[in-house]
Amino acid sequence: MYSVVNFNINGYHYKFPVIYGTCYDKAINISKLRESTGFITFDPGFKNTGMTKSSISFIDGEKGELLYRGYPIEQIIKKCSFIETSYLILNGELPDTAQLKSFSERIKKFNHLHKEMNQILDHIPNFYHPMGILSSLTYILDAFIDCLQEEDMYIHLLAKLPMLAALTYRKKVGGPPTHPDHHLDYISNLLKMFFSVPNQSYEHNPIIADALNKLLILHADHEQNCSTTTVRLLGSAHAGLFSSISAGMTALWGRLHGGANQAVIEMLEDILKSGGNIKKWIEKAKNKKDPFRLMGFGHRIYKNFDPRAKIAKQVAENVIQELGISDPILELAKNLEENALRDSYFIEKKLYPNIDFYSGIIYQAIGIPKDMFTVMFALGRLPGWMAHWKEMKLNRDPIGRPRQIYIGYKKRNIKK
Ligand code: SDX
Numbered sequence: 001m002y003s004v005v006n007f008n009i010n011g012y013h014y015k016f017p018v019i020y021g022t023c024y025d026k027a028i029n030i031s032k033l034r035e036s037t038g039f040i041t042f043d044p045g046f047k048n049t050g051m052t053k054s055s056i057s058f059i060d061g062e063k064g065e066l067l068y069r070g071y072p073i074e075q076i077i078k079k080c081s082f083i084e085t086s087y088l089i090l091n092g093e094l095p096d097t098a099q100l101k102s103f104s105e106r107i108k109k110f111n112h113l114h115k116e117m118n119q120i121l122d123h124i125p126n127f128y129h130p131m132g133i134l135s136s137l138t139y140i141l142d143a144f145i146d147c148l149q150e151e152d153m154y155i156h157l158l159a160k161l162p163m164l165a166a167l168t169y170r171k172k173v174g175g176p177p178t179h180p181d182h183h184l185d186y187i188s189n190l191l192k193m194f195f196s197v198p199n200q201s202y203e204h205n206p207i208i209a210d211a212l213n214k215l216l217i218l219h220a221d222h223e224q225n226c227s228t229t230t231v232r233l234l235g236s237a238h239a240g241l242f243s244s245i246s247a248g249m250t251a252l253w254g255r256l257h258g259g260a261n262q263a264v265i266e267m268l269e270d271i272l273k274s275g276g277n278i279k280k281w282i283e284k285a286k287n288k289k290d291p292f293r294l295m296g297f298g299h300r301i302y303k304n305f306d307p308r309a310k311i312a313k314q315v316a317e318n319v320i321q322e323l324g325i326s327d328p329i330l331e332l333a334k335n336l337e338e339n340a341l342r343d344s345y346f347i348e349k350k351l352y353p354n355i356d357f358y359s360g361i362i363y364q365a366i367g368i369p370k371d372m373f374t375v376m377f378a379l380g381r382l383p384g385w386m387a388h389w390k391e392m393k394l395n396r397d398p399i400g401r402p403r404q405i406y407i408g409y410k411k412r413n414i415k416k
Helices: 033-037 073-079 082-091 097-109 115-122 130-144 150-173 186-195 206-218 226-236 241-252 260-273 278-286 307-322 328-342 344-348 355-365 370-395
Strands: 004-009 012-020 026-028 057-060 065-068
Touching (some): 012 033, 065 073, 073 206, 073 307, 082 370, 097 150, 115 130, 115 150, 130 150, 130 241, 186 206, 206 307, 206 355, 226 241, 226 370, 241 370, 260 278, 260 355, 260 370, 278 344, 307 328, 307 355
Antiparallel strands (some): 012 026, 057 065
16 A cells, blocks of 8 residues: 655656545545646546545445445345435434434424425426426425524425425326325335325335335435535535535436436337337447437446446336336346347446436336436435535535636737
8 A cells, every 4th residue: 555656747756645445445635736736637527536535435336336334235225214224324324223213203293395385386387397396496495494403404305305206296297286194104105295196095005115215225325426526516615405405406317317217218218119129229329420328328437237227127127027017118128238238349348237227117117207217316315415415514625616727718908
């Protein structure tokens, strides 16, 4: 293990310290680089740049491993609920029985919205994308919540975001707003707020509840991804929690990020509609002149299987079998994965299915419409976003302000 690295620039020697993480990830600490050498680094997309130290989640992209506060995702998915996982991600340890009971009760206590939220929703156009609606409502939520304790802000958001998501869904399908049912657990309450019909009794389906619980856990945190970095960046300027989370949602909405789950299903439907010729579409994805990419494939960090995709594939198969659905999209997805993983282009570029490749198939099977998929991703990622915002404040991270290499005009005078 090195403690320093030596740079030799134009005959001058510089030493920079090396930082090691607990899982042996390592970094050259260049925080004094410009001051000592006059150079900055250049790293579009921050592919090689660590922006902070964090203890929330860890990804080993080469091995295809994901840890939440040290616990492998495969164990969490088997042994924990989404609410236990949220507690773990926010507080660093799994809750004991008393802590879990109090956490769940505090969430239920904040399970209400100011009446003006519904009035605001009425003025948002029906045709607006649900992610735009959710992000706007989250932003405005700030106006109605006065928190004495910072911890209460996190509980408010955990309690209220499912309500905003359900309101968004029911606006889309034209249903009346529903109210939370405090007799139900978090996931069952969420599903009831989505799907209950006023004049009919609501049938709880444990298969669907279990699938959604697993999906939200799979999305709960993922290091410094684009939307989490957005949340941390806004927080570093001392923007409020709600506006930072709202901005994170907007980043997540992008098709290359959380919007990919909707794009995957649209892609699979297009492949089916065009006759299901998988080889043709794989060639399209490889053709540099064609902007088409295999949505749900590839990842900045995973150069092996995304462990979440493996679990999501299993959940998709179980849900479809248990619900007795015959879904040609799942069969097509499995075929496409098989063919792509045999293709030298995908093998050489280490492109594997990511979480978004199978998650949409599960959402669709449990009745969530395509343009609501990223809303569900946001519900899952909420604990991670909040934990990173909290950690950024505890770390007292400096305001995020990257440098640039300027390639515009040199100084010149206005001639007039
Ligand atoms: C998420 O960061 C996270 O953790 C995100 C996330 C989370 O939980 O927060 O995991 C959630 O966003 C998952 C990713 C969802 N997006 C998609 O599925 C969209 C399709 N995938 C790609 O757009 C792409 O793979 C990214 C955006 C995911 C990653 O992009 P990178 O790391 O910038 O890689 P790149 O674009 O530089 O690609 C490297 C090479 C390129 O070829 P060359 O220029 O080297 O010849 O691989 C090719 C790319 O053209 N490539 C693909 C491809 N993905 C990369 N070619 C075809 N199809 C693809 N999907």
